[in-house]
Amino acid sequence: MAEYDTFITKNFEDLKEEEEVVGIIRDLTPGKKKYKSICARFIISKDPNKYPDRLWIRLGRGQLVKDHPCSVKIVEMFKPY
Amino acid sequence: MAYKYFIDNREYVDALRKSGDLVDIMQEVDWDLELGAIVRRVCEKKGPAPFFHKIKDYPGYRAFGAPIATWRRFAVVWGLNPEASIPDIVEEWRKRTSGPVYKPEIVDKKDAPCKEVVIIGDDVDVFELPAPMVHDGDGGRYIGTWHFVVAKDEETGFVNWGMYRLAIFDEKTLVGPVLPFSDMGRIFYQKYEPFNKPMPVAIVIGPDPLSAIASLAPTPLPEPEFAGQLIGEPVKLVRCETCDLYVPATAEIVLEGELLPKVRLEEAPFGEYTGYRTSPRDKRNVYRIKAITMRKDAIMTVSNMGVPVDEGQLLRSFTLAMDMEQLLKSQGLPVTGVYMWPESTHHLLVIGVKPIYSNIAQQVGSLVLGSKAGPWFHIVVVVDDKTDVYSLEDVIHAICTKWHPVRGTILMREGAGTPLNPFASPEERFAQRAPKVILDCTFPLDWPKPLVPIKVSFDNVYPEEIQKKVLENWKAYGFKD
Numbered sequence: 001m002a003e004y005d006t007f008i009t010k011n012f013e014d015l016k017e018e019e020e021v022v023g024i025i026r027d028l029t030p031g032k033k034k035y036k037s038i039c040a041r042f043i044i045s046k047d048p049n050k051y052p053d054r055l056w057i058r059l060g061r062g063q064l065v066k067d068h069p070c071s072v073k074i075v076e077m078f079k080p081y
Numbered sequence: 082m083a084y085k086y087f088i089d090n091r092e093y094v095d096a097l098r099k100s101g102d103l104v105d106i107m108q109e110v111d112w113d114l115e116l117g118a119i120v121r122r123v124c125e126k127k128g129p130a131p132f133f134h135k136i137k138d139y140p141g142y143r144a145f146g147a148p149i150a151t152w153r154r155f156a157v158v159w160g161l162n163p164e165a166s167i168p169d170i171v172e173e174w175r176k177r178t179s180g181p182v183y184k185p186e187i188v189d190k191k192d193a194p195c196k197e198v199v200i201i202g203d204d205v206d207v208f209e210l211p212a213p214m215v216h217d218g219d220g221g222r223y224i225g226t227w228h229f230v231v232a233k234d235e236e237t238g239f240v241n242w243g244m245y246r247l248a249i250f251d252e253k254t255l256v257g258p259v260l261p262f263s264d265m266g267r268i269f270y271q272k273y274e275p276f277n278k279p280m281p282v283a284i285v286i287g288p289d290p291l292s293a294i295a296s297l298a299p300t301p302l303p304e305p306e307f308a309g310q311l312i313g314e315p316v317k318l319v320r321c322e323t324c325d326l327y328v329p330a331t332a333e334i335v336l337e338g339e340l341l342p343k344v345r346l347e348e349a350p351f352g353e354y355t356g357y358r359t360s361p362r363d364k365r366n367v368y369r370i371k372a373i374t375m376r377k378d379a380i381m382t383v384s385n386m387g388v389p390v391d392e393g394q395l396l397r398s399f400t401l402a403m404d405m406e407q408l409l410k411s412q413g414l415p416v417t418g419v420y421m422w423p424e425s426t427h428h429l430l431v432i433g434v435k436p437i438y439s440n441i442a443q444q445v446g447s448l449v450l451g452s453k454a455g456p457w458f459h460i461v462v463v464v465d466d467k468t469d470v471y472s473l474e475d476v477i478h479a480i481c482t483k484w485h486p487v488r489g490t491i492l493m494r495e496g497a498g499t500p501l502n503p504f505a506s507p508e509e510r511f512a513q514r515a516p517k518v519i520l521d522c523t524f525p526l527d528w529p530k531p532l533v534p535i536k537v538s539f540d541n542v543y544p545e546e547i548q549k550k551v552l553e554n555w556k557a558y559g560f561k562d
Contacts, residue, residue, distance in 0.1 A: 007220065007347070007362045009361065009362065024346070024347050026221075031138065032138050032139075032208045032209070033208050034113060034214075035214060035221055035222050035249070036208065036249075036250075036251050036252075037221065037249075037250045037251055037346075037347075038251070039346075058218060060361040060362050061218070061350045061358045061361060061362075062216075062217070062218020062219060062220070062358060063218060064218065080250065080251065080254060080346055080367070081254075081341065081344045081346075081367065081369075
């Protein structure tokens, strides 16, 4: 299971699930490339077991929503520009 | 003739080691938060600078934190005794910044330590450098915190060095804000982006301390010449591998690349100079990196911005105050001193004046708030010439006893601000506006003399002969000081 995080600018309660979004996720795999940003299309679920990879949510100023791990399905990764 | 200076970061580190202002950390430290946490605590405890000899995942690299976060280290930079007072440092600054200016000297690549390792093209990967995760919750690993970005206006040839924060996005991409009113912002938004042209840049990590100071101090000079003025001889620069820019030959690490027009990626949050994370994650400017050159066993330099005092606050407060003093004196105003406490995160400026005419406080306050540096501060405290601007006790006393909350408050409801002000509303931050205030801490000149309060101090309410007698007998009385 890979682990990622992403930042949201709204409240966690307003986070839209089960919708494909385009955004940036960060790879949390330990090692030199930890925190590498990736542009991707992905689907989030607040159910931490629904999709294969773990996703942590951070709010706009970096606050970790640590009590609500999510899961993510990455549809496509693409170059940033 | 050259003043005392350190040709590179390494000579400066050695000097700090000798003066007791550096701690060598030999145990392995994790770049993921641990390193940043150590630097942060050092700043808050006003402790010696940490020098990291072993960084997890990065054998062969070292790191140097909080490079100039104390007045002692700042004194060492100038070749002064670490115990030198702030007025001593002010005098050294005044001496050097009124001295001759030197154009840089270009050296050959073989004489440039920053070219000991050269990586170009596909092999470029900034994750091979030990960029720290400085604070938990930062938007990325900030590789540019004690560094500067070199950019050039191709049309005029003007070169700018500026300390613009930079985070790693991916192997060849960095992100960071370029504010429109900054020097680099003016060049990019007027001369490159409207024409869809990438702007060549070079990112200098781990410069010698005076070049670093030149990059963040306000100056009308091109920074390479300003660095020469501070050093007392030409700064030695070497040409980049992939563009027509020049970088200090003794820098630890140089990243060469381009600032991309009309490309924005998410950046932030980051611990900022105010001691808060204010600006949110948002789309900001993008740099594509094309080459990395560096010294062998390169040293990553780390400044950890947060609650005071770190070097950003200390140096910006000091140099902004000096810049404002020069502005006021250039207009012939009767200024006796200008100072900003680092603890104010360069938001509060104290100006001492001889109050020889009415409303002088409003005049000097308006002049500094309307200057190029004006967006960076919002409180101006004007005191008289009997108040020591470097003394917190004196200034607090003046505010609490001489400032009239109604008559002495000059409020500017709308001024130029920055998106980083924690007190500003979200709309004000977005629009880069901020209100400003001038506190007039001088007694009105139209008060009849018998009605002006008299300061009760040793040097004011005792005849001279009594003061002299007491001072001459001070030790005889039994006092040690």
